[in-house]
Amino acid sequence: MSPFLLTRTLPEDATDAALRADVLQGLTRTPKVLPPKWFYDSRGSELFEEITRLPEYYPTRAEREILLARAPEIAAATGARTLVELGSGSSEKTRHLLDALTGLHSYVPVDVSESALTGAAESLLAEHPGLHVHALIADFTQGLALPGTPGPRLVAFLGGTIGNLLPAERASFLASVRGLLAPGDALLLGTDLVKDESVLVRAYDDAAGVTAAFNKNVLLVINRELGADFDPRDFDHVALWDAEHEWIEMRLRARRNLTAKVPELDLVVHFAAGEEVRTEVSAKFRQDRVRTELADAGMELTHWWTDEEGRFALSLATA
Ligand code: AVJ
Secondary structure, eight states: OOOEEEEEOSOTTHHHHHHHHHHHHHHSSSSEEOOGGGGOSHHHHHHHHHHTTSSSOOHHHHHHHHHHHHHHHHHHHHOOSEEEEETOTTOTTHHHHHHHOTTOOEEEEEESOHHHHHHHHHHHHHHSTTOEEEEEEOOTTSOOOOOOOOSSEEEEEOTTGGGGSOHHHHHHHHHHHHHHOOTTOEEEEEEEBOOOHHHHHHHTSOTTOHHHHHHHHHHHHHHHHHOOOOOGGGEEEEEEEETTTTEEEEEEEESSOEEEEEGGGTEEEEEOTTOEEEEEEEEOBOHHHHHHHHHHTTOEEEEEEEOTTSOEEEEEEEO
16 A cells, blocks of 8 residues: 555657767767766666676775665754655665665655666565655656655765766756755765776776676667667777876777668768777766865755775765
């Protein structure tokens, strides 16, 4: 008898239109770029889950350590009655919060993937009988309308995914999050931190090659969705640290001169040997930058927690 509601604010064909626009724009400009959100079909999501278990990929474990240690403080500081989770995916990390937020009335997971939302809701409802789950199929980088669940609201954006946004995108994203907060509401933000370059690069170029497969998966998505004929074997996985911007970049580098057809877009794409397409930016932060970017969006950093090793941070901010 646990209430479960699912609201779609994203038209069924919005994803397809957005992929077409991104591939058309991204592969006809110089240098070529593809947005990281297209990694995550079911295979890509599986590969990402595998990445989170790799010895080199510390962010997931570091964030879990903080959530486990700090969930009671987060609950006390926010008194949240509604937890909104942006990019909830499997809602795995959320469990620690849900367990600690004892006064919680509603959980609002927001994701572009309907299957992730319904799959996660089923097990959450079993574990938290009486919790209202109102899942939203939505793109949280576009304007969000939240259901009228009771406040205070805690909006969580975990995993370090904010690092996938470029600085200007981050500013408008944080401003729109700010717009969701009423007085007394809070934002819980996960950010990976600047650290030794070799540790960072290994996290994005693991020995087992899982991240390489994840990176190349975007080509398989384009092949399937747009009828393209990319051969992932024609590309090398590249992960590099951009010290100026303090972000990791993932790229795919053509091993030879090649031409790929994208029939659904009436497009022929040429890659010169060695030419790269940037597939992801994963920004790493310092406390100062987080504080400043929150302040620029009209929020105040009130708590800053890191794991023991200082690799990852959870920030709590209020409007
Ligand atoms: C899910 C965006 C947080 O940037 O670390 C993992 C994705 N990319 N390995 C990240 C990712 C390569 C991940 N986020």
